[in-house]
Amino acid sequence: MSVLQNMMWLLDVRTVLLCVVVLLVLRWFLGRPKNLPPGPWGFPLIGSVPAIVREIRRGVEPHDLFIRYAAKYGPVFRLQIFNKTAVVLNDYTSVKEAFQHPQLQDRPEMLIQKILSDGVATISGQPWVELRRFCLTALRSFGVGKTSFEEKIGTEAEELVKEMSAFNGKSFNPKHLLGNAVSNVICSVVFGKRYEYTDKEFERLLFLLARNFELLGSGGAINYFPELRHVPFLPTSEIVSNFKEIREFLLKVIDKHRAAFDADDLRDFIDVYLVEVKNNQAKDDIGEEHGYLTDDNLVGTIENIFAAGSETTATTLQWALLYMAVYPEIQQRVQTEIDAVVGRNRLPRMADKPELNFTRAVIWEVQRLSLIVPFGVPHAAASDTQFHGFMIPKGAFLVPNLWAVARDPKVWSDPDQFQPERFLNDKGEAVQADELIPFSVGRRSCIGEHLAKVELLIFFSFFLHQFTFKKPDNSSPLSLKGKNGITYSPEEFDICAMKRE
Known part of the structure; x- marks a missing residue:
């Protein structure tokens, strides 16, 4: 009798589990909004994750995979990632229109918010x-966007030139020097100081930021999809640990500002923010x-500004030096000009x-x-929204495939070729194409x-004025293949900076 009871209990459990699975599958198919953008078929509950993972394991970069999907489904297509709808935008028109739409300006929930708190780049x-509005006003008040701020960038560029000169033409990895120099520019505004290139604590901060940019993966999937945070082989624990250490660094900086605060002598962005917080507390x-503006938002905002003002610009300068070494004839033309x-x-x-x-x-x-940043920073729909004839459901991600925009053959002839002349008109004047949007578009x-554009011109022109960059002798050919994280960065490389007369 007990054996029969056990069999009946087992059958009951299987029946319940089967019913649960059937209900979840029905909810998956019947609960989705109508008229979604087209896209590849996905499994119930996990969506397109297996197909994407399979292609990545084959060596296909996600931005290239999405270009394939766009060729099949159109420039606006949909992916189902677990229980989230992701709408991928693959041409300039769709990115521009979506990111100017008032109902498509939110941000999805992020892992970084849970650790560092909300900031200007993550809040909605x-x-x-x-x-x-406050950040832009505060940054301008300390010279960002003004001609006077050029001196701070120039001073840091000169310090970097000295550091490069010290190698006397011997090979070195430029990553750390570039990261420190570019970060010091934003530090002068946000922290009110610069850090020596030998400062171990600051070097640690830059390492943690760069490491998390790498660990978060292409597009920052772990950051945006909570389900991935519990997958055992993903580096979530290291990411969280790094963010917590970054938070401790920033809290110490803020505490020092509070201790030395003088309302009659506002030295930097943090001081101005603290004034605003005090005013809000008094009103409360x-x-x-x-x-x-609250204390909670301060840490996240500082990290957002610091990361946006350092990692991306420093990585772009790494690529610039690499391209000059690979294309010496282009380097010589820049130097001649x-x-x-x-x-x-x-x-x-x-x-x-x-x-x-x-x-x-x-x-x-x-x-x-x-x-x-091949996928920019995703937006989220604040409400159900009609876009390009499709329904974008509330909470859906909008992912701009900026890589596809930058290589659209309808816009760029020979898109995979390094041809600076494409930005020169018949008179030899530089004309930036509207479709070049490395900083994204729209209100977000x-x-x-603006700061990054000034930094890129000053640092790059200083470099080429002072040095000729070459591949080290007897070394392997330099590679232009990058590695994917949140940022697309070059593989580690050494370079020689030969002093010009």
């Missing part, structure tokens, strides 16, 4: 509007309505920009081909875009 709705104490415009008795400056046409074209072409485009 009215708090984001207020926080972005007497029951008045106040803004969204800089010498003709600037001469050999002074360093370049922003006033030279209108005449540095080929130099600017080379920077743009490096940005186009290296496309540092990179908050540090």
Whole structure:
């Protein structure tokens, strides 16, 4: 009798499990909104994850896989990732229109928010509007976007030139030097100081940021999909640990600012933010309505600005040096132009920009081909939204495949070729194409875009004015193949900076 009871119990359990599976599958098929964008078939519950993982294991980069999907389903297609709908945008028109749409401006929930708290790049709705406005105003108040700020960038560029000169033409890996120099520019605004290249604590911070950019993977999948955080072979625990260490560093900086705070002498971005927080707290104490700037948002915002103002620009400069070593004839043309415009008795400056046409074209072409953030930063739909004849459901991700935009053969002839001349008109004047959008587009485009553009021109022109960059003798050929993280960075490489007379 007990054996029969056990068999009946087992049958009951199997029946219940079967019913649960059937219900989940029915919910999967019947619960989806109508008129979604087309896309590849996905399994119930896990969606397109197996197909994407299979292609990645075969060596296909996600941005290239999405280009294949776009060829089949159109420039706006849908993927189902677990219980999330991701709408991938693969041409300039769809990215621009989507990212200007008022209902497609939110951010999806991110892992980074849970550790560092909300920041200007991760928050949504009215708090984001207020926080972005404040950040732009505060950064401008300390010179970002003004001619006077060029001096700070130039000073850091000169320090970097000294560091490169110290190698006396011997090979070195430029990654650390570039990261420290570019980060120091944003540090001067946010932290009110610069760090020596030998500062171990700051070197550790840069390592943690770069490491997490790599670990988060192409497009930052772990950051956006909670389900992936529990997969045992993914590096979630290291990512969380790194973010916590970054948070401790930033909290120490903030505490030092609080201890030395003087409302009559606001030294940097943190001081200005602390004033705003104090004003909001005072209003809260007497029951008045106040803004969204809080202590909780400060750490996340500092990290957002710091990461956006350092990692991407430093990586672009790595690519620029690599391309110059691989294409020495292009490097020589840049040097010839800089010498003709600037001469050999002074360093370049922003006033030279209108005449540095080929130099600017080379920077743009490096940005186009290296496309540092292939998938940008995803948006999320604030509500059910009609877009290009499709329904974008509330909460859906909108992923811009900026890599596809930068290599669209309808826009760029020979898109895989390094051809800076594509940005020159018949008069030899530099003309930036609208479709070149390495900083994304719309109201949520990179908050540090203007700063990055100035940094790229000053650092790059300083480098080519002072050095000729070459592959080390007896070394393997330099590779232009990158490695995918949140940023698309070059493989580690050494280079020689030969001092010019």
